[in-house]
Amino acid sequence: xxxxxxxxxxxxxxxxxxxxxxxxxxxxxxxxxxxxxxxxxxxxxxxxxxxxxxxxxxxxxxxxxxxxxxxxxxxxxxxxxxxxxxxxxxxxxxxxxxxxxxxxxxxxxxxxxxxxxxxxxxxxxxxxxxxxxxxxxxxxxxxxxxxxxxxxxxxxxxxxxxxxxxxxxxxxxxxxxxxxxxxxxxxxxxxxxxxxxxxxxxxxxxxxxxxxxxxxxxxxxxxxxxxxxxxxxxxxxxxxxxxxxxxxxxxxxxxxxxxxxxxxxxxxxxxxxxxxxxxxxxxxxxxxxxxxxxxxx
Amino acid sequence: xxxxxxxxxxxxxxxxxxxxxxxxxxxxxxxxxxxxxxxxxxxxxxxxxxxxxxxxxxxxxxxxxxxxxxxxxxxxxxxxxxxxxxxxxxxxxxxxxxxxxxxxxxxxxxxxxxxxxxxxxxxxxxxxxxxxxxxxxxxxxxxxxxxxxxxxxxxxxxxxxxxxxxxxxxxxxxxxxxxxxxxxxxxxxxxxxxxxxxxxxxxxxxxxxxxxxxxxxxxxxxxxxxxxxxxxxxxxxxxxxxxxxxxxxxxxxxxxxxxxxxxxxxxxxxxxxxxxxxxxxxxxxxxxxxx
Numbered sequence: 001x002x003x004x005x006x007x008x009x010x011x012x013x014x015x016x017x018x019x020x021x022x023x024x025x026x027x028x029x030x031x032x033x034x035x036x037x038x039x040x041x042x043x044x045x046x047x048x049x050x051x052x053x054x055x056x057x058x059x060x061x062x063x064x065x066x067x068x069x070x071x072x073x074x075x076x077x078x079x080x081x082x083x084x085x086x087x088x089x090x091x092x093x094x095x096x097x098x099x100x101x102x103x104x105x106x107x108x109x110x111x112x113x114x115x116x117x118x119x120x121x122x123x124x125x126x127x128x129x130x131x132x133x134x135x136x137x138x139x140x141x142x143x144x145x146x147x148x149x150x151x152x153x154x155x156x157x158x159x160x161x162x163x164x165x166x167x168x169x170x171x172x173x174x175x176x177x178x179x180x181x182x183x184x185x186x187x188x189x190x191x192x193x194x195x196x197x198x199x200x201x202x203x204x205x206x207x208x209x210x211x212x213x214x215x216x217x218x219x220x221x222x223x224x225x226x227x228x229x230x231x232x233x234x235x236x237x238x239x240x241x242x243x244x245x246x247x248x249x250x251x252x253x254x255x256x257x258x259x260x261x262x263x264x265x266x267x268x269x270x271x272x273x274x275x276x277x278x279x280x281x282x283x284x285x286x287x288x289x290x291x292x293x294x295x296x297x
Numbered sequence: 298x299x300x301x302x303x304x305x306x307x308x309x310x311x312x313x314x315x316x317x318x319x320x321x322x323x324x325x326x327x328x329x330x331x332x333x334x335x336x337x338x339x340x341x342x343x344x345x346x347x348x349x350x351x352x353x354x355x356x357x358x359x360x361x362x363x364x365x366x367x368x369x370x371x372x373x374x375x376x377x378x379x380x381x382x383x384x385x386x387x388x389x390x391x392x393x394x395x396x397x398x399x400x401x402x403x404x405x406x407x408x409x410x411x412x413x414x415x416x417x418x419x420x421x422x423x424x425x426x427x428x429x430x431x432x433x434x435x436x437x438x439x440x441x442x443x444x445x446x447x448x449x450x451x452x453x454x455x456x457x458x459x460x461x462x463x464x465x466x467x468x469x470x471x472x473x474x475x476x477x478x479x480x481x482x483x484x485x486x487x488x489x490x491x492x493x494x495x496x497x498x499x500x501x502x503x504x505x506x507x508x509x510x511x512x513x514x515x516x517x518x519x520x521x522x523x524x525x526x527x528x529x530x531x532x533x534x535x536x537x538x539x540x541x542x543x544x545x546x547x548x549x550x551x552x553x554x555x556x557x558x559x560x561x562x563x564x565x566x567x568x569x570x571x572x573x574x575x576x577x578x579x580x581x582x583x584x585x586x587x588x
Contacts, residue, residue, distance in 0.1 A: 120498020218406025
């Protein structure tokens with residue numbers, strides 16, 4: 001009996017430790033492959049981050065230029081545009097879910113939001129490319145509808161459920177006494193929301209926004225289908241661009257394994273990994289701070 | 298008095314705004330789903346479902362098979378890891394680190410997982426793009442979800458159950474396998490269904506693992522043959538990848554039509570799966586309400 005128990009325990013523990021192993025393996029392989037650009041092909045990290053000239057050689061000799069600034073800027077523009085569009089709507093939806101009509105929301109709104117999460121990203125991309133892009137073309141009289149704006153709108157729809165549901169949980173988690181006290185002082189509901197609930201739920205809302213942003217940075221195909229994939233800095237939100245993920249998705253297949261081109265793309269993947277670590281670090285810091293605030297109160 | 302009126306007016310206006318936003322999203326979702334379904338069915342011909350190059354039958358089969366394979370891998374590991382986290386893990390550095398790892402895995406961009414998969418499972422294993430590599434990549438993506446679902450389900454059980462089992466002289470292993478895990482089954486299944494739903498729609502992780510072609514001979518049932526439907530070591534394009542391919546490569550003349558239909562099929566699957574997950578979750582919570 002005792003022996004069987006310890007075998008079982010060992011097996012289960014191994015599965016737990018496997019998660020560590022897997023995460024480390026992903027990190028290590030990305031670091032090995034991603035740093036080839038800088039070690040084997042002797043490019044400077046600053047060149048990769050800030051140079052706008054992306055012209056790597058697709059062979060093992062190297063000597064091209066691997067500036068990824070165009071893609072980095074593309075990613076940043078699209079993601080922050082998506083956030084700008086999505087955040088106000090998501091917050092309003094969160095308030096609706098947690099304060100205005102929690103009962104109706106539980107039955108209708110929350111399930112719908114969950115369906116939004118489940119819709120595959122390529123379907124968003126496909127509808128974006130066949131409906132949104134022609135619509136933007138006609139609306140703004142553009143030569144091409146494929147643009148940063150189209151990517152931003154598609155991403156905004158995709159990150160809306162993340163921001164809305166995390167923020168709604170944060171608002172619902174504010175101690176009920178806060179609301180009662182504010183109502184007792186004669187506040188209207190809007191005043192309670194704006195001056196009490198939203199400030200108190202700020203750490204949770206920020207966490208939701210960061211999670212949304214991290215989803216936006218990692219999304220590849222939906223953006224690739226509508227952004228136009230031009231390797232240049234976007235001059236306005238109406239111009240096509242490229243992002244880190246779209247470059248990897250469209251160019252990795254054609255690049256020679258181990259060549260300079262593929263090394264550059266791997267470096268972008270490493271950068272994406274570092275960005276997602278940064279977001280995790282930020283959410284941790286926020287939740288630590290938030291925890292401390294609640295202890296004080 | 299004036300300020301009071303202003304406050305009331307602002308309150309009413311903002312309430313209207315909140316209802317407006319909520320209604321807008323419901324309408325958006327309804328319009329989106331109906332539009333995709335309508336386009337998929339508008340030019341529908343039975344031949345589009347055919348199991349050959351002109352239809353999406355093969356892609357549909359690949360999708361289901363790939364998700365099935367990925368669950369075969371991620372469910373046992375994920376549930377066991379969840380059991381470990383809920384029952385065996387002591388509070389400490391290692392447990393904290395596993396939690397960080399789960400968080401990292403769940404926030405990894407799927408294209409990065411795809412690249413990792415293509416490096417380790419395709420290039421280093423000296424294979425061509427194949428279904429199994431795709432299934433492994435998808436199971437990396439669903440592992441964190443299944444682990445946290447299993448852990449949360451175990452932790453949500455009443456402590457009495459465990460105590461009762463111990464009091465009857467059961468060992469920890471017997472308690473887990475005979476009492477705690479069976480009680481968690483509905484919630485774990487809910488998590489698995491959610492993971493499966495995500496797997497159906499996954500594309501970025503499969504670009505360089507499962508490959509963008511498929512060649513199935515429905516009369517060849519020799520597992521080693523590269524055209525056998527059940528052979529996991531063959532390229533297997535899924536529905537989601539097919540939509541992407543029809544956008545970027547568009548070889549077939551009816552590529553747009555096929556992409557429309559594929560989108561509609563994916564949406565129907567997602568709807569079915571999220572309704573199924575909700576239904577099961579509700580049944581599970583009702584059962585717990587009784588005890």
